[in-house]
Amino acid sequence: MQNFKHHIPTKVYFGQGALSNLQEALAPYGKKLLLAYGGGSVKKSGLYDEIMTVLRQEAYEVTELSGIDPNPRIESVEEGVRLCREKNIEVILAVGGGSTIDCAKAVAAGVFYEGDLWDMVSQGGSRGPFLPLAAVLTLSATGSEFDPMAVISNLKTREKKGARFDYPAVSICDPSLSFTVPPLQTASGSADIMSHIMEDYFAREMDCDFSEELAETILRSVMKNCPVALKEPDNYQARANLMLNSSLACSGIPSYGKDFSGWAVHAMEHELSAFYDITHGVGLAILTPRWLRHILAKDPSITPRLVRFAEKVFGLSGDDKNLLARQGIDALEAYFVSTGLPMGLEDLGIGREHFEDMAEHVCRSGRLARAYVPLGKEDVIAIFEACLSAPA
Amino acid sequence: MQNFKHHIPTKVYFGQGALSNLQEALAPYGKKLLLAYGGGSVKKSGLYDEIMTVLRQEAYEVTELSGIDPNPRIESVEEGVRLCREKNIEVILAVGGGSTIDCAKAVAAGVFYEGDLWDMVSQGGSRGPFLPLAAVLTLSATGSEFDPMAVISNLKTREKKGARFDYPAVSICDPSLSFTVPPLQTASGSADIMSHIMEDYFAREMDCDFSEELAETILRSVMKNCPVALKEPDNYQARANLMLNSSLACSGIPSYGKDFSGWAVHAMEHELSAFYDITHGVGLAILTPRWLRHILAKDPSITPRLVRFAEKVFGLSGDDKNLLARQGIDALEAYFVSTGLPMGLEDLGIGREHFEDMAEHVCRSGRLARAYVPLGKEDVIAIFEACLSAPA
Numbered sequence: 001m002q003n004f005k006h007h008i009p010t011k012v013y014f015g016q017g018a019l020s021n022l023q024e025a026l027a028p029y030g031k032k033l034l035l036a037y038g039g040g041s042v043k044k045s046g047l048y049d050e051i052m053t054v055l056r057q058e059a060y061e062v063t064e065l066s067g068i069d070p071n072p073r074i075e076s077v078e079e080g081v082r083l084c085r086e087k088n089i090e091v092i093l094a095v096g097g098g099s100t101i102d103c104a105k106a107v108a109a110g111v112f113y114e115g116d117l118w119d120m121v122s123q124g125g126s127r128g129p130f131l132p133l134a135a136v137l138t139l140s141a142t143g144s145e146f147d148p149m150a151v152i153s154n155l156k157t158r159e160k161k162g163a164r165f166d167y168p169a170v171s172i173c174d175p176s177l178s179f180t181v182p183p184l185q186t187a188s189g190s191a192d193i194m195s196h197i198m199e200d201y202f203a204r205e206m207d208c209d210f211s212e213e214l215a216e217t218i219l220r221s222v223m224k225n226c227p228v229a230l231k232e233p234d235n236y237q238a239r240a241n242l243m244l245n246s247s248l249a250c251s252g253i254p255s256y257g258k259d260f261s262g263w264a265v266h267a268m269e270h271e272l273s274a275f276y277d278i279t280h281g282v283g284l285a286i287l288t289p290r291w292l293r294h295i296l297a298k299d300p301s302i303t304p305r306l307v308r309f310a311e312k313v314f315g316l317s318g319d320d321k322n323l324l325a326r327q328g329i330d331a332l333e334a335y336f337v338s339t340g341l342p343m344g345l346e347d348l349g350i351g352r353e354h355f356e357d358m359a360e361h362v363c364r365s366g367r368l369a370r371a372y373v374p375l376g377k378e379d380v381i382a383i384f385e386a387c388l389s390a391p392a
Numbered sequence: 393m394q395n396f397k398h399h400i401p402t403k404v405y406f407g408q409g410a411l412s413n414l415q416e417a418l419a420p421y422g423k424k425l426l427l428a429y430g431g432g433s434v435k436k437s438g439l440y441d442e443i444m445t446v447l448r449q450e451a452y453e454v455t456e457l458s459g460i461d462p463n464p465r466i467e468s469v470e471e472g473v474r475l476c477r478e479k480n481i482e483v484i485l486a487v488g489g490g491s492t493i494d495c496a497k498a499v500a501a502g503v504f505y506e507g508d509l510w511d512m513v514s515q516g517g518s519r520g521p522f523l524p525l526a527a528v529l530t531l532s533a534t535g536s537e538f539d540p541m542a543v544i545s546n547l548k549t550r551e552k553k554g555a556r557f558d559y560p561a562v563s564i565c566d567p568s569l570s571f572t573v574p575p576l577q578t579a580s581g582s583a584d585i586m587s588h589i590m591e592d593y594f595a596r597e598m599d600c601d602f603s604e605e606l607a608e609t610i611l612r613s614v615m616k617n618c619p620v621a622l623k624e625p626d627n628y629q630a631r632a633n634l635m636l637n638s639s640l641a642c643s644g645i646p647s648y649g650k651d652f653s654g655w656a657v658h659a660m661e662h663e664l665s666a667f668y669d670i671t672h673g674v675g676l677a678i679l680t681p682r683w684l685r686h687i688l689a690k691d692p693s694i695t696p697r698l699v700r701f702a703e704k705v706f707g708l709s710g711d712d713k714n715l716l717a718r719q720g721i722d723a724l725e726a727y728f729v730s731t732g733l734p735m736g737l738e739d740l741g742i743g744r745e746h747f748e749d750m751a752e753h754v755c756r757s758g759r760l761a762r763a764y765v766p767l768g769k770e771d772v773i774a775i776f777e778a779c780l781s782a783p784a
């Protein structure tokens with residue numbers, strides 16, 4: 001078991017009506033507040049009005065940063081930083097999913113960053129000062145409500161970079177706020193949760209009972225509850241299990257005791273969404289089974305890992321371990337298909353024309369060369385090729 | 393799923409050699425330090441010298457509070473508070489197991505408490521100011537390294553009370569520091585970990601996948617690793633899994649989403665150890681199977697919960713659900729027997745002479761009347777009676 005350091009200072013209010021804690025959650029901070037959100041959904045749902053009522057009652061000076069996109073742009077970060085400096089903002093309240101919270105993190109650090117903000121992101125973030133950040137979560141997916149990470153896109157340079165900042169001081173997680181999330185976002189958010197688990201689950205070290213079983217628990221739970229949420233969008237138990245899984249999956253906790261795995265699928269997906277601005281979870285769902293087939297073929301010594309995956313996550317069994325390992329991957333792919341996700345790049349209008357560029361770019365950092373099964377440029381191209389058509 | 397609030401600010405350094413982080417862990421605090429520890433084991437193992445070397449290098453002014461007993465006494469708390477006030481202590485470093493850390497928590501709060509310290513404990517603790525507390529853990533059992541609770545005994549009044557204070561600021565958890573823990577303490581510490589899980593696992597609410605499965609994971613992991621640690625005291629993986637389980641089990645996390653369960657076994661055990669000063673984990677191991685048999689007989693509607701326990705924790709199966717429920721309890725008892733724990737009160741020289749007093753005292757707070765299966769005085773006496781003889 002590898003050593004680890006645990007320190008997650010975020011306070012979480014979880015449950016139905018958790019928004020009633022907003023006043024308490026914000027109480028330790030100043031009254032000059034930046035309200036960050038995305039498109040119209042928080043207005044349509046009435047959440048915006050509900051929050052503004054509390055903020056007005058409590059005499060907050062509210063400045064708004066709206067229109068934050070999925071795959072949030074560096075331009076939103078720049079605008080947020082400009083507003084924070086102009087209005088002497090003391091606390092940021094991010095309302096939405098991972099994109100909004102990610103953008104707010106980059107703003108919270110960017111305020112104190114001297115220099116170009118895209119440099120800050122591409123250099124891996126900032127561990128310097130950080131404005132207090134509160135989040136109201138509306139979508140179960142990225143886990144940004146309980147981690148220090150942010151992913152920011154630069155469409156000009158066709159780059160999408162993950163960066164480390166600081167944790168939200170407080171997150172309000174009310175599963176009923178995710179009732180209105182449409183099917184595609186529910187399914188792709190769930191795929192994102194599963195990917196956060198699988199990135200670390202597939203690693204050499206398998207001797208930490210807690211990490212192994214927590215990972216399997218979350219995978220099973222997502223695959224149980226996502227289909228329920230798709231059929232009954234306002235099923236509280238299903239939404240609650242998904243939201244709790246979301247916060248845990250990207251917290252780092254499921255990788256405690258494990259070695260470096262490389263997060264290869266996220267790295268490859270960031271290329272796809274930087275080039276084509278696709279939904280992150282969709283890209284992950286398309287890539288994961290193809291990546292697993294590729295690395296299993298490349299390095300059959302990982303068969304026992306895939307066998308455990310097939311057995312514990314899908315309840316499969318059989319004497320032919322090679323077959324069992326492949327059946328687990330097939331079951332994963334079939335699950336993604338069943339949730340209605342587009343499962344081929346061609347379904348998204350993506351061809352092979354940039355595979356070479358993307359593969360070269362993703363290999364540049366050297367991270368994939370140290371991944372669970374090391375990958376080179378040719379591997380990445382082969383995985384992208386396998387992603388072109390949806391499974392028959 | 394019930395609402396919950398999560399906030400565990402403790403920083404944890406986990407792993408072999410984690411003590412090398414001591415300097416970093418203490419850096420944010422002042423140099424006037426109270427070093428709290430128990431008996432001679434930290435001196436015998438060389439840990440005391442190792443820590444003193446670091447403290448001397450860093451020019452700490454060290455005051456010692458030693459001789460903290462298992463079932464730590466209010467007298468140690470009083471002595472610690474006196475020393476802290478006299479020496480203007482700025483940080484406490486607790487080195488040992490749960491008893492030492494518990495005592496240090498009561499001291500850290502007691503310094504700021506005006507009034508009688510036993511009153512502070514018996515009123516349920518203090519949420520007021522708290523000296524920074526660092527812990528170096530040497531025993532996997534209570535989880536005090538990752539929770540705000542402390543249990544303090546008053547032998548004069550024959551009372552043992554749980555109280556809530558604040559979290560350690562930082563805990564150093566090196567599983568190899570637990571290599572020297574003797575078999576009885578390894579087994580009883582493991583029983584303590586399991587009890588922390590079982591107190592919340594047996595509850596009405598069963599719809600939070602994460603809590604249910606985390607609980608089952610920890611129970612299986614303890615029963616896998618404790619026997620290994622008993623046979624091979626310096627097996628790192630076994631000790632590491634036990635230590636991680638210990639921190640998680642009492643963190644409150646395995647009860648997220650669940651309703652109030654009452655912690656009935658701990659309440660009854662506190663009577664036993666207040667009257668007889670027995671090892672906490674031994675009392676819990678003796679009580680738990682008898683408590684489960686009693687509540688199953690009293691309220692057969694809990695059968696499905698016991699069936700899941702038998703299936704998921706012990707891998708048992710069968711069509712006769714009533715039988716299966718009982719077999720799970722038998723398997724738990726057999727496991728405790730196999731770890732060498734004394735499993736009857738008579739083995740500890742305890743007879744029925746105080747059952748009446750203890751039962752009356754434990755029912756006084758009214759907590760047992762609101763437990764998973766509500767218990768009255770007669771129930772408690774019957775459970776104590778069933779604990780007299782070890783299983784045949």
